[in-house]
Amino acid sequence: MNLKKISGVISFLFVLAIVALFFAKQQIDDYLTQPRLDKTQLIIVQDGSNFSRLGEQLLEESIVTDLRWWKVIGKLRPELTRIRSGTYQIKEGYNLEDILSEINTGKEYQFKVTFVEGSTFKEWLISINNAELLKPLQKTEAEIIDALNIPHKKLEGLLFPETYHYRADMSAFALIKKAYVHQNSVLEKLWAEREKGLPYKTPYEALIMASIIEKESGLSNDRDKISSVFVNRLRMGMRLQTDPTVIYGMGERYKGRIRSKDLREKTAYNTYTMYGLPPTPIAMPSEAALYATLHPAKTKYLYFVSKGDGTSYFSKSLREHNNAVNKYIRGK
Template sequence: MPIRKILISFAVLSALAAAGVFWGYNKLSDYLTVPRIDKTILFTVDGGSNFSRLGNRLAEQSIVNDLTWWKAVAKLHPELTNIKSGTYQFQEGFNLQDILTTINEGREYQFKVTFVEGSTFKEWLTILNDSQALKPTDKTEQEILQHLASPYKKLEGLLFPETYHYRADMSVLKIIEKAYQHQQQVLNKLWAERDKNLPLKTPYEALILASIIEKESGLSADRDKISSVFVNRLRRGMRLQTDPTVIYGMGERYNGRIRSKDLREKTAYNTYRINGLPPTPIAMPSEAALYATLHPAKTNYLYFVSKGDGNSYFSKNLKEHNRAVQKYILGK
């Protein structure tokens, strides 16, 4: 065959090969970059999954319509084949490259659970047990306290109320550990910086009083004045006489109102009948409530009553307080 024909044939074959490579490159590029997620979803990669198994799972959920180019992706993009188990969020508009990058980098979806100030441990358990993708715990409250190496008898007040983020299959116990450690850090810091000569002997007593202030304060601006009322009462040896402790002591019996006989009942939490603080906190206090407890306003107030708009009216003596009760509670 003449050299010229050989060269022409070689050129044609080379052109065809180049065209094939170009075609394959474009097909693979389309395979990776065409959007595949039409609405944000959560996708779980099981432990022990490899690249091949992941492809099958994506095909099962119609995220990938065919696996024709799946092996080519593995061969030409080995950086996308390091599969990490976990639960991931694929956002609307994600293409296959977005999906594989998210999984390879282990960017697991962060669930979240929120606990508000003044909530109780019972309420926390309900929220935790209803939270998505959290492993429940069968430990009792006492077993949890032992696990935490906590010296206290109840978890009430010992957990810091805020929003916690977690990955799928994290245990309820882990959230409680985080909240417990956070509350200890906040409490210890604020206790070290407390005002002097407070009628509180331990950080735990501060936690108890802070939980009461949390439940009594409708507005954050009133917290330090409410704190001053209770601190002044403790200094004088007066009973705290605060309804939230009575309600806590009633437990399941509380139906939305406190009757006279409830105020007369002597429980460990009825501060109309006991002297000083109740034995434990009655809720999870916020950092702001703890700060107000340890830095009360300088006042002579001994009483306060809710004005019905979130504010409180403060009084220095019983006569003034009774007038405030007549006005704001009885409407006279």
């Protein structure tokens, strides 16, 4: 074979190689950019996973249909191979490059659970048990109190109600601890800034009152006036006479209605039969309820009744209050 023919063969092979590389690059680009998901889903990358194992996992979960280019991607795109364990949200329309980039960030998907203002610890337990991928609570209330060195016998009122974000497999105990620390911090700050002369000896007493105000207030605009009613009653030595304490004291027996005999029943929480505050909070109060407790409006109100629209009617005398009850409750 002469040099001319050899040169021609070499040129042909070179062109063939270029074409092959171009074809391979095109195939790899298509492999990486082809949309893989028709709906958003979560993927859990286990501890110890590597790029090779991730490929097998994606194949098992039908996110990819084959691994023919997997090793080549590892060679050509090493920045996509830094796999980090965790739980990731893979969104609808993501391609393989998007998926790998997401897993490479290490930014795990944040789950969330919401505890509403005025909820009880019993209701928190229901939300915790239903929370997705949150490790179950393995401690009793008494054990939690002991573990957190809390100087009270119940968790009621001590946890800050809000929406909490968490990563997969976070423990429910860690979440409760976070809520306790938050509530304690808020209470400590507001107690230090409280108005002088309030009838509360300790922050815990203020927390008890805040929980009552939380359950009694439909609108935030009324909280400081409701607070003033209870402050005025405490100063005068009157019973608080608030229905939410009766309901809390009834426990499981409450079926949506309070009867006259329930108001007369002596329980540790019935403020119709006892003077002063109940022994513990009756719910988880919000920061707004705590603020209203420690900054009551300056009024001479001694009574209030719900108007049925989230607001309350406030009265200075029993006669005026009874007229308001007839109007707003009895419809007379």
